[in-house]
Amino acid sequence: MALEDSLATAMAAAQGGDAAAYRRLLNACLPVIAGIARAxxxxxxxxxxxxxxxLxxxxxxxxxxxxxRPFLPWLRAITQRRAIDRLRRAGRRPQEVHDPLAYEAHADAGPAPGMRIEADQRNAAL
Structure with missing residues (x-):
């Protein structure tokens, strides 16, 4: 509860115009935000x-x-939304695979689905 109290006090002081309290607040939030993002x-x-x-x-x-009101739930809500935004952006980008085993497995997969049927039909027609 000490963290909650110190963050809430720093935020209230920052809202009152205390720049040093605002810097302390933001620095104290860094590990909390990172932990929430990882979670x-x-x-x-x-x-x-x-x-x-x-930030x-x-x-x-x-x-x-x-x-x-408590500060940490307010911070958690903001962080979770920014984390979700980041995950959505990352999900839209194509991901490259740099695993040699992935290429080997793909190369040994054989003919694509349906190709054998087409080949059998061509052979039957000939």
């Missing part, structure tokens, strides 16, 4: 992207935080 399934360098996107969202939405 959502974000891996590798994409975690850094989620952290950056979340930008916090900056833009900081006025929407209600100091009477």
């Amino acid at each position: 959502q399934g974000v891996r590798g360098e994409a975690v850094d992207d989620v952290v950056q996107d979340t 930008l969202t916090i900056h833009k939405a900081r006025a929407s935080y209600d100091p009477a």
Whole structure:
């Protein structure tokens, strides 16, 4: 609960214009955001992207935080949404396979489905 209290206090001070409290808040949020992103399934360098996107969202939405409510659920909701956005973007990109075994397995797969039927029909017609 100490983390919750310190983050909520820092956010309330930041909303009041305390720049040092805002810097402390953002620095304290870094490991929390990264942990939430990883728990959502974000891996590798994409975690850094989620952290950056979340920090930008916090900056833009900081006025929407209600100091009477807990800070961590507010942060978690923002982070989860940014993580989902990142996973969606990653899912739309084609993924290259650099596994030699994948190429070998594909090369040894034999004729494509339907090709044998076509070959049999051609042979029967001849």
